[in-house]
């Protein structure tokens with residue numbers, strides 16, 4: 001059975017999509033079977049993986065709201081071992097349309113169950129909110145990866161996210177753990193970035209990944225080419241760091257398995 005990791009932080013623009021796409025592609029590059037699930041109505045993980053949203057008749061919306069089988073919307077990408085369940089703008093309506101439905105928080109979990117044995121990792125890119133879409137992701141996941149941007153007020157809003165995670169653990173998904181905290185967009189030329197790293201490490205301690213994502217022009221360019229960084233510029237610093245992150249995620253998983 002695959003491991004399901006939600007990439008979540010209700011703060012906008014902190015590097016969720018960049019991390020979800022590039023972690024997925026790096027795990028796939030390392031020969032793991034990976035499914036990237038886009039549940040952000042902006043659909044940036046979909047286009048960033050090279051899928052043209054305009055070509056999609058159906059997306060994760062139809063799975064969540066209309067009970068379409070997930071396998072019907074799994075699309076292969078140009079990266080070997082990487083499939084995507086795409087999101088289009090149609091998904092914007094789901095937050096409201098799901099409200100009156102039965103088991104509204106467990107719809108993604110139920111939809112993924114029949115295809116879980118095909119993948120080693122399922123990575124879910126969440127929208128910048130703590131609404132029903134993110135709740136579906138947290139309920140379907142084994143763990144949460146939290147990207148934190150290296151900027152002033154980096155920790156702001158995180159207590160709200162941690163509170164939501166605790167509520168999900170209590171009522172919907174006891175197994176949910178924090179996979180790790182990923183520092184993103186570090187500008188190494190400033191002291192601020194280093195101060196933020198210290199502050200985040202004090203708060204999250206050994207949950208913070210050794211891999212810290214730098215601000216990297218190539219990482220910012222890659223989505224407009226519909227390519228993960230490992231394809232767009234495999235020699236870039238961004239590609240190196242996301243490969244290191246994938247190795248950390250794999251190693252942490254092995255440590256947990258040994259403990260159990």
Ligand SMILES: Nc1ncnc2c1ncn2[C@@H]1O[C@H](COP(=O)(O)OP(=O)(O)OP(=O)(O)O)[C@@H](O)[C@H]1O
Pocket residue numbers: 011012013014015016017018019040042044126127128184185186213214215216217219220221223
């Ligand atoms: N390390 C980086 N270096 C340079 N640019 C980056 C980096 N990480 C992300 N970006 C750019 O910053 C912007 C925001 O990143 P991203 O879309 O990954 O954040 P997000 O948290 O998913 O945003 P949203 O909350 O809107 O879903 C994007 O334009 C992305 O290309």
